Amino acid sequence: MNEANKPIHVFSEIGDLKTVLLKRPGREVENLTPDIMDRLLLDDIPHLPVIQKEHDQFADVLRENGVEVLYLEKLSAEAIDASGNKEAFVEAMLDESHVQSESVYAALKEYLLSMNTYDMVESMMAGVRKKEIEVESKRLADISDRKHYPFYMDPMPNLYFTRDPGASIGNGMTINNMTFEARKRETLFLETIMKHHPRFKDSAVEIYRDRNETTSMEGGDELVLNDKVLAVGISQRTEARAIEDLAHELFKKHTTFEKVLAIKIPNVRAMMHLDTVFTMIDHNKFTIHPGILELDGSIDTYTLEKSLDSDELKITHQTDLEKVLKEALGVEEIELIQCGGGDAIAAPREQWNDGSNTLAIAPGVVVTYDRNHVSNGLMREKGIKVIEIESSELSRGRGGPRCMSMPLVRKDIEDN
Incomplete structure (x- = not known):
């Protein structure tokens, strides 16, 4: 599964991050007004010079750690030019506007x-x-x-959350039909890049779902736990039927993936995607927001596997997440590090500011927002290297470092 010469190669959440897609916040965040914030899915209006400074710091941290940073806006322009039909792209955008x-x-x-x-x-x-x-x-x-x-x-102020329009899975990608009208046009850029950009168009990138699917899925719900196991949140933005369709596609195309874990989280704005409440940060360590668990610590989890005797999926329901993860990952112990330490005040406050939305750039090395000091301290106590970035304006969009990044290439775990 060597990643050499493959423009998409992601078989884990924690392998050394080599290439990532970002979008630098631009005039779209300043084109927000209080009257349209809710419809455009933002809770506040970031201050453009400061959010750009913070985002540039985020990109610099990635580069300092050996990551190639690509920008959505630049790749999109290059892909449109490479297509030789700029007019067709404009017409598609106008139609969808x-x-x-x-x-x-x-x-x-x-x-x-x-x-x-x-x-x-x-x-x-x-x-x-x-x-x-x-x-x-x-x-x-x-x-x-x-x-x-x-x-x-309309402006597209959510674009700096590049995680959601698509997701890199193995050597392929989902290009997602996003849930809300405010974000559906975003995937036109990603589709054009995959079809026409010289870096991607002739590289046999498998598209497991395209933007014309009738069911909704978003990249913040898609977590690649290892080369055999994918986790997907059943959430406000991803439908259960979409997860079944993706599992069928992965199994039909004989990818390395053997299991899809569908994890049901509350259907609320504060927990819109699985990665806002649950991320992988090391071989057997995860961050988790205690608010997704029932009082007895249970959570509905469904394991989807290929049936041996039919085209139907084999679906197993369990509620013990630790047990499911141990079995799926083949490890003896799992550590779930609670956002805010599970404290009644710190946990929901830090989760609101994406304390669980960590971006692993290597096993046990994560990028987080500086404001989530309780969660960051707990991770350090567990042996995790935490790299903090400033977040006064970035956090206003309700998305953390994982939300702001679409990994395109990671080293395989065995190569780390």
Whole structure:
């Protein structure tokens, strides 16, 4: 399973991180207003100069630890140019932005195509305000709408959470049908990169799910525990049926994966993805938010395996997560390090600021937000090397270092 020359190669959550996809926060976060925050899935408005400084520090920490950092906006522009059909991408984006008026559509298309490709991509991501272009129309709807909602194309302020539009699994990827309308357009960039960018298009990257699936799944719910076991959260953003479909696809294509653990977490905003409450940080160590467990410490977990005598999945229900993880990973002991130490105040406070959303960049080495000092201290007590980054503005988006990163290549565990 050597990762050499493979643009996608992820067979664990903890192998040395070699290549990662980020998105530097841009004008899209400043195009938020209190009236549209909820619809665009943000709880606050970050201060752009500070969030960019913090994100740059995050990228620098990764580079200092030997990680190649790629940027979504740059790869997208390069892929669009490589496709030779910039106009087709613009039309796809306008169609999915639900631009109904022919006059507005034509004006937006002309405006976007007048730019160089990189600036065009950044403008799409930032959103196009009505004051940026002139629309010649005598239709009442076009005239009256100009005085109210400020955008012809909505901003995409969640893009700096590159984890969610897709997920690297083995030598392939899921390109996800995202749950909420506010994020669905994001996957157009990832799809274009995989289809047209020279780094990926001729490398036989297997696409296990595409963005046109009818069921929803998001990358924050997809955790590659090892080369045989995948964990996926049944959550606010990932449907159980989507997990079954993915398991069928992985088994049908004879990948190395033999088990998919479907873990049911509360369907609430504060715990939107599995990785906001549960991440792997070492061979047998995990962070976990105690709020996902029942009073007796149980949690509904379903093991999906290929049936030996039919095309149906074999599904086993258990509630002892530690037992399931021991069996799946083949280890004698599992350590679940509770966010905030399980304290009634520290645990929910630090989970709200993604104390459980750790990014492992090597076995036992993680990047975290500095503000989660209780959780960080507990990890250090357990022998984990914790690299803290500043987070006053990054944390406003309700996503941590794992949310902000899409690993593309990791070293295999046996090579570490």
